[in-house]
Amino acid sequence: MWAWAAAGALYLGAAAAAVEFAWDRAIDALAQVGAHRLDLYAASLKSELGRFEMMPAIVARQDSVRALLRAGSRASPELLHDVNTYLEAVSDDAGSLAVDVIDLQGEVIAASNWNQSFSFVGTNVSYRPYFKDALVHGTGRFFGIGTNTGMPGLYFASAVRDAGKPIGAAAVKLSVDALEAAWRTPGEAAMVIDSNGVIVISTVPAWKFTAFRPITAQQQRDIQASRQYAGRNVDALPYRRVGEWNGTAWLGRFPDWRRAGHTTQFLVMSRTAPQAGDSITVLLDVATARRQQQIALAFVTGAFLIAGLYALYAAQRRRTIAEKLKAQDALRLANDRLEMTVAQRTAALVETNERMKQEIVERKRTEQRLRDSQQEVVHAGKLAVLGQMAAGLTHELNQPLVAIRTLCDNARTFFERNQPEQAVANLERVAKLVDSMAVLTGELKTFARKPDVERVAVSLSEAVAHARLIYEARIRDEGVQLDVKIPAGTTVWAESSQLQQVIVNLLGNALDAVRNEPKRVITIAAADPDARERVLFTIADSGPGIAPDVLAHLFEPFVTTKPRGHGLGLGLAISSRIVEGFGAKISAANLADSGADGGAQFTIEFAAATSQRVVHGR
Incomplete structure (x- = not known):
């Protein structure tokens, strides 16, 4: 019993160490993948936004744009038409959503979509931060939802100057849909979080315009004033932080966008975006790490089962050898007794030569038959012992092993479904079956006693x-x-x-x-x-x-x-x-x-x- 208890304690320790080691290695590998993903996303974001960041400044240097802003309401229809068609051509060539020219009062006086039903012409954007920053600082940047179209986009703006003084602004709006599509990877989620802590770019559409960190009341008022998110209330993304990892990443449970009503544990990694105030965050599913834990546990369990079966085999072999030695001793004793009997009979038959010869012949025949019978008895005894051991173990351990296989398969499914309680219950049943298998091996003794x-x-x-x-x-x-x-x-x-x-x-x-x-x-x-x-x-x-x-x-x-x-x-x-x-x-x-x-x-x-x-x- 002490040996079995020690083996059980050793198994638990080895299983715990193997599971922990597998988890650490899998998470480290996942963190390396996450760092690589962040580098790629940062590079693609910088490349995508860099194409449009200089567009407002180029439009602001156009002579016809400055002439339109100087003329204001007195501008001729020909000049207005020239600027509109110019902006339309620029927008089409660059692939942006819209290019606007805005006067000092914040009213859009020319736009690339001037001839469309949702034209920005006549829209007042004086409340938008990108317009204010352009007039004060020369450039502006802003992510928000369009008040006319309801479409989210990123705005770049640049001041239009005349004699060193701002006379208006040029702005360009671009879509991030292509960027989100390029970032979308199965089992992962990537997002860009702005300075307010709001998710503005996300490969999970349901998470866009939710708060990744708490937002103060003043930030809520500023957001509503700028109508950055078209008047929407910014709700917090429901997630729970469950642990840290090496100071560069952490573990959290997030709503699983692949399965409604479920939550999944992810490894979360972040880094600063190329644009000031923003950050890029990537979520990596830890399901692969869980599978590595299950493989490690199965490997340790299999090794201990093999060792246990080998120990049982060694014990049975030792008993077989002992029986063989005992049979040899019995045979030697029988031979000694036989020789004594032969000597006694030989002495008694000396008087009659003919009778002596006949009895000697008969004795030799009897001795040969006895030796043959003794050899057959020893051989049959060995076969019976080996047969009982093999047949008993095969018959009585087969059914629990089938159950253990079924319960382990179910436990793996439960782990994949993130149902650890049911999986732990299955593993407890496996432990009980293993204990019962140790009891069953003793049942072969019931044939003897x-x-x-x-x-x-x-x-x-x-x-x-x-x-x-x-x-x-x-x-x-x-x-x-x-x-x-x-x-x-x-x-x-x-x-x-x-x-x-x-x-x-x-x-x-x-x-x-x-x-x-x-x-x-x-x-x-x-x-x-x-x-x-x-x-x-x-x-x-x-x-x-x-x-x-x-x-x-x-x-x-x-x-x-x-x-x-x-x-x-x-x-x-x-x-x-x-x-x-x-x-x-x-x-x-x-x-x-x-x-x-x-x-x-x-x-x-x-x-x-x-x-x-x-x-x-x-």
């Missing part, structure tokens, strides 16, 4: 539910109708893990029986305690039944109805010995013999658990 069994009150419903969980995938895939009819609260005297082993074995045999039948029905039932306080538990199937010549020897070792390679006939023998250890009885019958339409039925007669006493038996 019956160990002490502590009987307690066990719920039949829970034992059946455990067996049903193990075969859940097979029941569903093979289309088997499983009917369970057990009264609530039915308890019997048994040992929980061994009772589960018996029910798993009987249910597995029933599934094998109905596999090739057109009608696949298995009924598990239990009757209320009778006058003798006995509970009858039955498992019946709609299979072909049991051959009469097999039925009489069904619970003997190595008796089986399965094809070669599909069973060695130890399952029912082990189940019979376990049930006898409970003080119960197990029997089998064909339903067709009683006139019913069905296959085989196994019945176990338990002692009902009518009190809370603990019974010890052999």
